[in-house]
Amino acid sequence: MMSAADATRLGSGRSLTTVLGARAIRDLELALLGVLPPEQVLGAAIGSRVSPGLTGLPLEAPVDDVDTLLLVDEEQTPLAALESPLAVEPGLVAGRLVALRRRESGRGRDRALTHDDLAHPWSKIVVLSRPLAAGECLEEHGSDVLLLVPDDRTGTDGIPVLSMLTLADHAAARLGGATVRTIPLSWRDPVSDESLTAALGAAFTAYAEPATITVLRADDGTSAGAGWSRLRSRLDEAGDPIALARELLAPEDVEVVERWRPPRSRRGLVVMFTGLSGSGKSTIARVLVQRISHETARTVSLLDGDVVRQLISSGLGFDRESRLVNLRRIGWIAAEVARHGGIAVCAPIAPYAEIRQELREMAEANGDFLLVHVSTPLEECERRDLKGLYAKARAGLVTEFTGISDPYEVPDDADLSIDTTDVSVEEATQTVLDHLRAGGWLTTGADRAH
Numbered sequence: 096m097m098s099a100a101d102a103t104r105l106g107s108g109r110s111l112t113t114v115l116g117a118r119a120i121r122d123l124e125l126a127l128l129g130v131l132p133p134e135q136v137l138g139a140a141i142g143s144r145v146s147p148g149l150t151g152l153p154l155e156a157p158v159d160d161v162d163t164l165l166l167v168d169e170e171q172t173p174l175a176a177l178e179s180p181l182a183v184e185p186g187l188v189a190g191r192l193v194a195l196r197r198r199e200s201g202r203g204r205d206r207a208l209t210h211d212d213l214a215h216p217w218s219k220i221v222v223l224s225r226p227l228a229a230g231e232c233l234e235e236h237g238s239d240v241l242l243l244v245p246d247d248r249t250g251t252d253g254i255p256v257l258s259m260l261t262l263a264d265h266a267a268a269r270l271g272g273a274t275v276r277t278i279p280l281s282w283r284d285p286v287s288d289e290s291l292t293a294a295l296g297a298a299f300t301a302y303a304e305p306a307t308i309t310v311l312r313a314d315d316g317t318s319a320g321a322g323w324s325r326l327r328s329r330l331d332e333a334g335d336p337i338a339l340a341r342e343l344l345a346p347e348d349v350e351v352v353e354r355w356r357p358p359r360s361r362r363g364l365v366v367m368f369t370g371l372s373g374s375g376k377s378t379i380a381r382v383l384v385q386r387i388s389h390e391t392a393r394t395v396s397l398l399d400g401d402v403v404r405q406l407i408s409s410g411l412g413f414d415r416e417s418r419l420v421n422l423r424r425i426g427w428i429a430a431e432v433a434r435h436g437g438i439a440v441c442a443p444i445a446p447y448a449e450i451r452q453e454l455r456e457m458a459e460a461n462g463d464f465l466l467v468h469v470s471t472p473l474e475e476c477e478r479r480d481l482k483g484l485y486a487k488a489r490a491g492l493v494t495e496f497t498g499i500s501d502p503y504e505v506p507d508d509a510d511l512s513i514d515t516t517d518v519s520v521e522e523a524t525q526t527v528l529d530h531l532r533a534g535g536w537l538t539t540g541a542d543r544a545h
């Protein structure tokens with residue numbers, strides 16, 4: 096659900112701008128293509144409806160005196176407007192939908208499904224929510240097959256959309272020239288997914304009856320689906336799943352999957368330390384980075400909280416919004432390091448569970464994420480008081496100080512937890528290194544002699 100914070104007032108107060116989330120944007124496009132009925136609530140469960148002629152949005156926004164609710168994407172491009180919006184119930188706004196522009200941002204937009212595609216009598220229409228297995232037979236349908244690639248990772252089992260497009264192009268070549276299009280489709284739950292597939296079938300107008308859509312998913316009940324599901328879970332474990340990939344996929348597809356999910360010894364990794372100021376995050380992170388770069392063949396970058404604050408977040412304070420901005424910057428850089436196959440070690444306080452989850456998702460889109468909670472208790476951190484900040488915070492001279500006058504939400508999803516009260520820096524670092532080695536991120540084979 097979008098919050099009021101997503102909406103900002105424009106101009107005279109008669110127009111309100113709403114940044115649509117990923118799902119609502121895709122639903123909006125489906126609505127404009129005629130796949131979703133006009134009265135659908137966009138971004139909600141498929142089948143949730145408002146009055147005919149109106150389109151709904153799950154939105155907490157004060158629309159009482161608003162003429163137009165402008166619906167924009169994350170780049171602020173106005174895609175559509177809801178005219179004469181009404182709050183029909185708490186958290187639900189409805190109005191008359193008017194299309195403004197096609198979305199240009201986003202992967203695979205240049206190959207998006209069009210109205211012409213919907214009018215074509217395809218011999219077979221297939222949604223690729225997993226790769227097509229090597230022996231999976233579509234040949235009997237000839238080359239007039241339409242392969243649809245969802246342009247959202249909920250629709251591609253986490254495979255990046257461009258990688259899935261490459262897999263679809265390979266499949267199309269094997270079929271003798273099938274057509275490949277992206278479709279703005281995000282899956283949500285079995286009931287909605289079924290309704291969405293039925294709505295998609297009904298939108299293909301070349302058939303007397305709604306077209307049958309075949310959705311290839313990990314859980315589609317086929318042996319290829321089960322094979323992919325097995326391979327998918329192996330890709331997230333230690334070890335090298337390449338042999339299994341070769342059994343299931345065409346050779347050219349094995350390469351794509353391997354590039355996306357190489358073995359852990361070559362996969363990007365974000366190690367995020369979190370904990371109170373003075374808990375030992377920076378100290379452990381620094382030694383860890385030195386040891387990884389001296390003892391292994393991996394490349395590693397340190398994003399230390401203090402350094403980030405000076406270099407890329409200078410001027411930001413410690414209110415919740417500023418911390419979120421600071422942490423998103425760290426998360427973005429760390430995820431880029433991971434995307435290039437490196438290890439990023441970050442050591443911010445990162446006091447909120449919600450933002451740690453966001454950073455985890457950013458990292459996992461490109462590689463792996465490990466959360467290390469440096470759980471040294473407040474009393475010990477305060478006793479250390481390296482920078483004298485705790486004393487100032489107690490005296491009220493520093494406000495919003497984590498642990499004193501600002502919250503620290505203890506993680507319940509940490510991969511490791513280290514209390515440095517009674518352990519040495521070396522021991523604490525060794526614990527993290529052992530975890531990385533045991534998990535296969537630092538293979539001994541690739542290690543340098545030192």
Ligand SMILES: Nc1ncnc2c1ncn2[C@@H]1O[C@H](COP(=O)(O)OS(=O)(=O)O)[C@@H](OP(=O)(O)O)[C@H]1O
Pocket residue numbers: 371372373377400401404413417418419421422442443444445446482484493494495496497501
């Ligand atoms: N109000 C307040 N609260 C917490 N910390 C404060 C504050 N003011 C300054 N400092 C110093 O800033 C360092 C924390 O910055 P971070 O970027 O790690 O914080 S956050 O993740 O954005 O919450 C932290 O450094 P570390 O001790 O290395 O954690 C503090 O020294």
Ligand SMILES: Nc1ncnc2c1ncn2[C@@H]1O[C@H](COP(=O)(O)OP(=O)(O)O)[C@@H](O)[C@H]1O
Pocket residue numbers: 370371372373374375376377378379442469479481515516518519520521523
């Ligand atoms: N096992 C340990 N691991 C890390 N730091 C420790 C340990 N034992 C004592 N310390 C001391 O605690 C302080 C931690 O400071 P720092 O690493 O800057 O914390 P943070 O980055 O969490 O604010 C340093 O003075 C460090 O020498």
